[in-house]
Amino acid sequence: MEGAYARIVPAAPVFYPTQEEFLDPLAYIRQIRAEASVHGICKIIPPKGWDPPCLVNDSLNFCTTLQSLHKLKDRSPAPEQFMRRLKLFHRDERKNFRLRQEQGTENGERQPHPRLKFPPRVSVTDQHGTGVDLCALFNEVRTNCDGGTVSWDKVAHNLKLFHARNPKELEMIYELYLSKYEQRVSKDGDNFLEDFEKHLVKERQEEKAKLATDAAVVDLTCHKCESGKDDEQLLICDSCDTGWHMFCMTPPMKRLPPEDELWFCPNCDPGAGKEFGFDVGEDFSLEEFKEYATAIRNNWFHDLGREPTIDEIEEQYWKVSREAERLVYIPYGSDLDTREVGSGFPNPRNEKHSGGEYDEYLRCPWNLNIFPELNGSLLSYLTESIKGVTVPWLYLGMMFSSFCYHTEDSYMYSINYHHFGSPKIWYGTSGGKGAAHFEAAMRSAAPKLFDANPGLFYHLTTMVSPIDLLNRGAKVVRAVQNPGEFIMTFPQAYHGGFSTGFNCAEAVNFITADWIPFGRAASARYKIHKWEPVFCHEEIILRTVFSPYFKRKTFPRDAKLLYAELAHIVARERALREKMLFGIPTRRRIDPSALKHKICEECKQIPFLSAVELRNPDTRDKAYFCSEHWTTLQKEAREEFVALYTHTDEELKQALTKVKEASISHRKIAKKEIFPVPQQPIIID
Numbered sequence: 001m002e003g004a005y006a007r008i009v010p011a012a013p014v015f016y017p018t019q020e021e022f023l024d025p026l027a028y029i030r031q032i033r034a035e036a037s038v039h040g041i042c043k044i045i046p047p048k049g050w051d052p053p054c055l056v057n058d059s060l061n062f063c064t065t066l067q068s069l070h071k072l073k074d075r076s077p078a079p080e081q082f083m084r085r086l087k088l089f090h091r092d093e094r095k096n097f098r099l100r101q102e103q104g105t106e107n108g109e110r111q112p113h114p115r116l117k118f119p120p121r122v123s124v125t126d127q128h129g130t131g132v133d134l135c136a137l138f139n140e141v142r143t144n145c146d147g148g149t150v151s152w153d154k155v156a157h158n159l160k161l162f163h164a165r166n167p168k169e170l171e172m173i174y175e176l177y178l179s180k181y182e183q184r185v186s187k188d189g190d191n192f193l194e195d196f197e198k199h200l201v202k203e204r205q206e207e208k209a210k211l212a213t214d215a216a217v218v219d220l221t222c223h224k225c226e227s228g229k230d231d232e233q234l235l236i237c238d239s240c241d242t243g244w245h246m247f248c249m250t251p252p253m254k255r256l257p258p259e260d261e262l263w264f265c266p267n268c269d270p271g272a273g274k275e276f277g278f279d280v281g282e283d284f285s286l287e288e289f290k291e292y293a294t295a296i297r298n299n300w301f302h303d304l305g306r307e308p309t310i311d312e313i314e315e316q317y318w319k320v321s322r323e324a325e326r327l328v329y330i331p332y333g334s335d336l337d338t339r340e341v342g343s344g345f346p347n348p349r350n351e352k353h354s355g356g357e358y359d360e361y362l363r364c365p366w367n368l369n370i371f372p373e374l375n376g377s378l379l380s381y382l383t384e385s386i387k388g389v390t391v392p393w394l395y396l397g398m399m400f401s402s403f404c405y406h407t408e409d410s411y412m413y414s415i416n417y418h419h420f421g422s423p424k425i426w427y428g429t430s431g432g433k434g435a436a437h438f439e440a441a442m443r444s445a446a447p448k449l450f451d452a453n454p455g456l457f458y459h460l461t462t463m464v465s466p467i468d469l470l471n472r473g474a475k476v477v478r479a480v481q482n483p484g485e486f487i488m489t490f491p492q493a494y495h496g497g498f499s500t501g502f503n504c505a506e507a508v509n510f511i512t513a514d515w516i517p518f519g520r521a522a523s524a525r526y527k528i529h530k531w532e533p534v535f536c537h538e539e540i541i542l543r544t545v546f547s548p549y550f551k552r553k554t555f556p557r558d559a560k561l562l563y564a565e566l567a568h569i570v571a572r573e574r575a576l577r578e579k580m581l582f583g584i585p586t587r588r589r590i591d592p593s594a595l596k597h598k599i600c601e602e603c604k605q606i607p608f609l610s611a612v613e614l615r616n617p618d619t620r621d622k623a624y625f626c627s628e629h630w631t632t633l634q635k636e637a638r639e640e641f642v643a644l645y646t647h648t649d650e651e652l653k654q655a656l657t658k659v660k661e662a663s664i665s666h667r668k669i670a671k672k673e674i675f676p677v678p679q680q681p682i683i684i685d
Helices: 004-008 024-039 078-103 134-144 152-158 170-189 192-218 286-300 310-321 356-362 433-445 447-450 466-471 512-531 536-548 556-583 649-665 667-671
Strands: 043-045 063-067 122-124 129-130 235-236 244-245 279-285 329-337 393-397 403-406 413-421 424-428 475-480 486-489 495-499 503-510 587-589 610-615 623-626 642-647
Touching: 004 310, 004 466, 024 043, 043 356, 043 475, 063 286, 078 134, 078 170, 134 152, 134 170, 152 170, 170 642, 279 286, 279 329, 286 329, 329 403, 424 486, 433 447, 433 466, 512 536, 512 556, 536 556, 536 649, 556 610, 556 642, 556 649
Parallel strands: 587 642
Antiparallel strands: 043 486, 063 279, 063 329, 122 129, 235 244, 329 393, 393 503, 403 495, 413 486, 413 503, 424 475, 424 495, 610 623, 610 642
């Protein structure tokens, strides 16, 4: 019987290219674009017989990200409140012990653990363990303790830790993390928790007031940037008393913490400064990860007595995410650089792959190592490779490993290939108006999250049920990706999903000329939110136009799109330069490669065509501002400013003429090319 999600959420379109159509990926994508792009994602199943070898090395070792599945939507469930109070309790224990030591009244008691690591882990394989839900462990022991005797095998069973190698580990964890806490609860009752927290907050406010007075003398500085400026945004950690600027947090904090709550820095609480984020997980070998993934999946569905179906896994995934009644920690080998760990595809840059059995797939255009460099992909004009963009990323997942809702950087296309293992479930929505409706639905589903962090969409940390999103007005589709299948996402299309078991996939980006208006929309939005791009939009356009291969590699319709965008860029640049050169007498031409790595201090964008360099006459330090935002500076000495530019006005004019001629010469051909692009970008504030 079909599950609720497969039944309710519409299926993404599936395409089956013929052998002939499969020869040219970008031509085929142009062919299906009108039908597929309105859904945001689609599945492409290669022709029968296309079966590239997977060259992922069995001896591969990699670091994982530890995802907290219970936090993907609800960031403050009851278990999280329990964890916060437990951490406060241990902080108070350490503090009181130090005071008793200073007063000589500790009576030889054991010193509290100086810094407990959360969550503790219980072994499920010889090498690796899974995170323990301390809230569930605490309640289980309190509920089922029989006259002071605890059956740790029974506790492990009730917590669904069927594959725990040594249930006695739970006893050690309980003793270290929960024993004293339980004694306090038993003595003073559950009501002590709220009073205890209020007491700590009041006590800490008094300490901070004193510390703030002392800081006026000792000049408290930020632990990260080592600056004492902007003291109104300088927070003081409630554990270690170090200072942290709100804007130095990752991501930057938008609001001051409530006065009636304690705040911990990233060194004392890895989650500080983030409404939510993923922690660094354990290192695995490929075989260890497979063994661990198998144990976790078998552990989860132990009572089922058989292999779970995809629909059953999907139902469990959203149940955990939606209800957040259990703390579930899942490792994920995400964003692994294939230059370091190796690609699943044969790599033309690897001499060992040249010749012999790999020849058929080494130069195949669907090989993700060369996909971004195909004729028609504007990324082929970049002079440097970018990991995860022009260099594929490898993904090693297990059941519930999540890739949370996001668009690609700069709203690019992406293509993902499933090498082997269990299926992945994808959800997606179209770009343009579809993206706007999706964001509205997400904000409606989790308003407090987005109020606290308006840039949450950039952080790949949030999941909401596709059925919930459909009910809130978003148009979401669903796809199940099996080994040997491609999933393609379109510009500005939000997409996310999760793995149903151990698997391996690989992904890379590409952009064609129809992406250009989306790229401009992304650039405008990044400027609003001061989000650094992976590359400069203007650089892509200029490098494409100035390339000696421009005419040979440019499709007829592309020339028209490039001309329209370049005309916009040149007109805007001329207006900004006129103001900049009028105000700054010192100017210098600079090589584009030198300016492309500079970031405007104000908007955090790359000023590829022109910038203002600000020199500190005392330290000779340099700062850079784009030609739009240099006027925000309030400096009296004009000799400290230098206007930089990469191309003359005449060169920009010649480039415009070159593209216009190409557009005109291709006009007759272009009329025969009917590849409508129904989706148009929207700049969302």
